[in-house]
Amino acid sequence: MIQTFAFYLFSALVIASATLVIMSRNPVHSVLWLIVSFFNAAGLMVLVGAEFIAMLLVIVYVGAVAVLFLFVVMMLDIDFAELRAGFVKNFPLGMLVALILAAELIMGLLAYSAGGLALGTPDGANAPLLGESNIENIGIVLYGKYLFLFETAGIILLVAMVGAIVLTHRGRKYQRSQIVSKQNARRPEEATVNKQPEVGKGVEL
Amino acid sequence: MTAFFQSLGMNYEWAWFVATVCGILLIALPLMLSVAMIIYVDRKVWAAINLRRGPNVVGPFGLLQSFADGLKVFLQETIIPSAANKGIFLIAPIVTFTVALAAWAVIPFDAGAVLADINVGLLYILAISSLSVYGVVMSGWASNSKYPFFSAMRASAQMISYEVSIGFILICVVLWAGTFNLSEIVMAQEGHGFGIVNGYFFNILLFPMWVLFFISSLAETQRVPFDLTEAESELVAGYQTEYSSMSFALFWLGEYANILLMCTLNALLFFGGWLPPLNIDLIPWFDIPGIFWLFAKIFFFFFMFSWVMATVPRYRYDQLMRLGWKIFLPFSLLFVVLISGWLMLTRYAA
Numbered sequence: 001m002i003q004t005f006a007f008y009l010f011s012a013l014v015i016a017s018a019t020l021v022i023m024s025r026n027p028v029h030s031v032l033w034l035i036v037s038f039f040n041a042a043g044l045m046v047l048v049g050a051e052f053i054a055m056l057l058v059i060v061y062v063g064a065v066a067v068l069f070l071f072v073v074m075m076l077d078i079d080f081a082e083l084r085a086g087f088v089k090n091f092p093l094g095m096l097v098a099l100i101l102a103a104e105l106i107m108g109l110l111a112y113s114a115g116g117l118a119l120g121t122p123d124g125a126n127a128p129l130l131g132e133s134n135i136e137n138i139g140i141v142l143y144g145k146y147l148f149l150f151e152t153a154g155i156i157l158l159v160a161m162v163g164a165i166v167l168t169h170r171g172r173k174y175q176r177s178q179i180v181s182k183q184n185a186r187r188p189e190e191a192t193v194n195k196q197p198e199v200g201k202g203v204e205l
Numbered sequence: 206m207t208a209f210f211q212s213l214g215m216n217y218e219w220a221w222f223v224a225t226v227c228g229i230l231l232i233a234l235p236l237m238l239s240v241a242m243i244i245y246v247d248r249k250v251w252a253a254i255n256l257r258r259g260p261n262v263v264g265p266f267g268l269l270q271s272f273a274d275g276l277k278v279f280l281q282e283t284i285i286p287s288a289a290n291k292g293i294f295l296i297a298p299i300v301t302f303t304v305a306l307a308a309w310a311v312i313p314f315d316a317g318a319v320l321a322d323i324n325v326g327l328l329y330i331l332a333i334s335s336l337s338v339y340g341v342v343m344s345g346w347a348s349n350s351k352y353p354f355f356s357a358m359r360a361s362a363q364m365i366s367y368e369v370s371i372g373f374i375l376i377c378v379v380l381w382a383g384t385f386n387l388s389e390i391v392m393a394q395e396g397h398g399f400g401i402v403n404g405y406f407f408n409i410l411l412f413p414m415w416v417l418f419f420i421s422s423l424a425e426t427q428r429v430p431f432d433l434t435e436a437e438s439e440l441v442a443g444y445q446t447e448y449s450s451m452s453f454a455l456f457w458l459g460e461y462a463n464i465l466l467m468c469t470l471n472a473l474l475f476f477g478g479w480l481p482p483l484n485i486d487l488i489p490w491f492d493i494p495g496i497f498w499l500f501a502k503i504f505f506f507f508f509m510f511s512w513v514m515a516t517v518p519r520y521r522y523d524q525l526m527r528l529g530w531k532i533f534l535p536f537s538l539l540f541v542v543l544i545s546g547w548l549m550l551t552r553y554a555a
Contacts, residue, residue, distance in 0.1 A: 002218070028346060032293070035339070055328035063335025063368065067342070067361050074346050074357070133324045135385060180527065 003047060010043040027073045035066045052135045228320045232309050240461045241271035247461075247511045254515035281450035286348065289447065293347035298448065298455035301340030305462035308333040312469055313388040315479045315495040326387040327375055330470065331368075334425065337463060338364040340456070341434060341444050348447040356443030359522065360427065360434040366529035367424040373537035374418045377411060377544050378474050391478035403477035403484050410544050415475040417533055419509070422467035424529070426460070429514040433522055464510060465503065472502035 017037040021030045038061045045054035142150050197203045206227060210220035245260060245268065252259025260267035285291060311326040313319035323329060338361050345357020379385055382393040398407030405411040424431040435443035445456050472478055479495030520528070 026290075028290075029293075032343070051323065051325050052328070055325050055332050058332035059328065059335055063332060063338075064365060067335075067338055067365060070342055070346075071358070071361050074342070074354075135325065 010040045013040040031070045031073050035062055038062045240458055244271045250511040251515045278450055278454040284449045286447050288349040290347040293343050297340050297344035298452045301459035302455040304337045305459035308466050324386045327385045345444040352440045353444045353446050356434045356440050367421045370533035370537045371421045373541050374414045376541055377414045380544050394477045396484040403480040406475045426464045426467050430517040430520045468503045468506035471506045476502050
């Protein structure tokens with residue numbers, strides 16, 4: 001009973017907040033609704049017994065990615081009139097994306113109704129390998145069976161990161177960067193001079 | 206506790222529900238009380254270090270000072286700036302406070318004395334603590350004012366930077382304990398040092414990780430020397446600038462609840478939680494309930510927090526970022542490699 005209730009609560013909140021992501025006028029509100037939606041999706045993950053994925057969803061998406069989203073969106077100078085002006089121009093593209101997503105949704109439902117999808121249970125009884133917690137299961141699959149694919153994914157990410165840095169890095173010619181060890185090694189005696197000038201004569205440095 | 210309520214004649218569902226609600230109250234109410242008292246302790250410690258007297262007027266030794274402050278704040282008017290984004294402005298302190306309370310659900314106070322004994326306990330803590338940045342960011346943006354906004358920017362950058370190294374430090378502990386469950390992590394520390402000392406701090410590979418964790422927890426809770434989000438000399442009061450009365454008090458309570466949580470994590474992960482410091486039964490040693498050991502350790506760490514606050518000057522922002530990304534991150538990553546290598550050599554050598 002409580003599981004059914006929790007399922008409908010979480011899924012209703014996911015759908016409602018996802019709708020509000022695209023409906024709200026203010027982009028910051030959109031990001032905040034997106035966070036609510038992620039969070040409730042994590043709740044659904046817990047319900048199907050994938051607590052590790054749920055925690056990762058919160059840590060990675062809510063804790064890091066969405067913060068960076070919010071970080072960028074908060075600094076936007078939002079012009080609401082301009083936001084609404086592009087409606088007619090962007091309408092065909094938007095419809096195309098909507099059609100693709102709807103097709104994917106229908107495909108997914110068809111695949112599900114074809115059977116063969118067994119969801120887990122909260123106590124991990126249906127877990128694929130050991131009947132143990134799904135941290136161990138994921139570990140065994142990821143670092144055993146799919147080790148090379150996992151490492152390939154890691155290398156692709158590394159390449160992407162290096163690429164992003166190379167593309168955005170502009171080495172300036174006369175860059176004055178601080179060298180912290182040099183700063184810390186400086187002592188007052190090297191940086192200051194003690195002088196006792198005669199009155200009215202000034203100081204020669 | 207569920208069994209107790211079942212023995213009163215309830216069926217399992219109701220017994221579980223009542224037991225959970227009782228558990229939540231048993232954690233949240235003493236937590237609020239201890240937050241009030243710990244604020245008093247904090248002020249007394251700073252006063253002692255600064256050679257002042259600290260609060261000493263309300264009640265004996267000023268013990269009731271926090272309650273007087275709370276009452277005062279409660280009776281004040283809540284002011285909402287006219288240019289503020291009203292909904293988010295009001296939700297922000299509630300988010301901070303709720304998130305600060307939610308993390309306590311998985312903290313074990315004694316063997317078996319835990320509200321939710323889940324096997325991803327440490328990940329849950331990490332997830333919840335990564336949420337706590339939202340209260341600050343939302344309040345900074347919704348205030349529609351320069352200083353809170355700068356503060357929100359600083360807070361989000363700071364917390365993301367230090368969460369990375371905290372993650373690696375926790376991985377070190379998890380590797381050694383072999384579990385994410387907080388109770389089992391504490392149990393794994395029993396007699397860790399030559400069968401005598403309870404706690405991972407005695408481990409030569411994990412001790413540097415504890416030092417890093419302590420400093421990172423200062424940064425994560427935005428305490429001095431990393432309190433750049435509320436640096437008075439630059440940002441007035443940071444994200445709290447536009448807040449008044451209860452909405453301000455909720456930020457304060459949440460902040461101290463987070464500090465207590467970080468002290469508790471220090472105690473649980475590196476100092477053996479509810480276990481006595483030594484694994485030798487010095488006459489009444491093992492008869493003292495575990496919860497007292499845990500509280501003593503939390504109190505010790507809290508003293509260290511306020512000691513740091515009273516003595517250390519504030520970091521510059523670029524220094525803070527350099528410390529997080531260029532020192533803590535490589536160092537903790539190196540120790541993940543070292544520790545997993547050592548464990549492969551000794552424990553898992555096939």
